[in-house]
Amino acid sequence: MSKSISFEDFTKIDIRIGTIIEVNDFPKAKKPAYQLKIDFGELGIKNSSAQITDLYSKNDLLQRQVTAVVNFNSKQIANFMSECLVLGVANTKGEIVLLKARKKIKNGEQVS
Numbered sequence: 001m002s003k004s005i006s007f008e009d010f011t012k013i014d015i016r017i018g019t020i021i022e023v024n025d026f027p028k029a030k031k032p033a034y035q036l037k038i039d040f041g042e043l044g045i046k047n048s049s050a051q052i053t054d055l056y057s058k059n060d061l062l063q064r065q066v067t068a069v070v071n072f073n074s075k076q077i078a079n080f081m082s083e084c085l086v087l088g089v090a091n092t093k094g095e096i097v098l099l100k101a102r103k104k105i106k107n108g109e110q111v112s
Contacts, residue, residue, distance in 0.1 A: 012071075013069055013071070014071035015068070015069055015070070015087070015111035016067075016068060016108055016109065017065055017066070017067060017101060017105045017106070017108070017109045017111065018038040018040040018041075018043075018046070018065065018066060018068055018084075018108070019063060019064070019065050019066075019107050020037070020039075020062060020066060021037050021038065021045065021062075021063070022037035022062075023035070023036055023062055024058075025058075026049060026078070028078035029051075029077060029078055030078075031051050032051065032054075033049050033050055033052075034049070034050050034052060034053060034058065034061065035047065035048075035049060035080055036050055036061070036086065038066065038068065038084065038086075040068075040070060040084075040107055040108045041106060041107035041108025041109075042108050043070060043108050046068075046070060046083040046084045047080065047081060047082060047083050047084075048082050048083065048084045048086050049082040050086045050096075051096060052088065052096045052098065054095040055095050055097060056098070064098075064100070065100055065101060065104065066086050066087070066098055066099070067086070067087045067098075067100065067101070067111060068084040068085055068086045068087060069084060069087065070084045072084065072085055086098065
């Protein structure tokens with residue numbers, strides 16, 4: 001069971017839509033991952049480390065829109081600074097399925 005938070009706590013989370021513009025292998029990561037560069041429009045380009053190699057190839061991800069939390073503190077993962085958290089859901093096998101909008105949305109738009 002998850003812990004309850006207030007609506008005010010939720011409003012502190014900045015979730016945005018962005019487009020993946022670059023995907024690289026991340027051999028120094030402890031678990032298989034990609035290094036992503038994501039275009040968030042007026043917010044700029046942010047880096048993210050994402051453990052999504054089970055279901056997505058680099059070609060699948062390029063130019064794909066994703067949903068991400070953009071206001072976490074940066075986190076160093078091996079030799080890479082991850083600046084946002086791409087959102088997904090673990091399926092029954094523990095593989096991450098990315099969350100996405102059904103229609104194309106302008107980069108940087110906020111999820112509400």
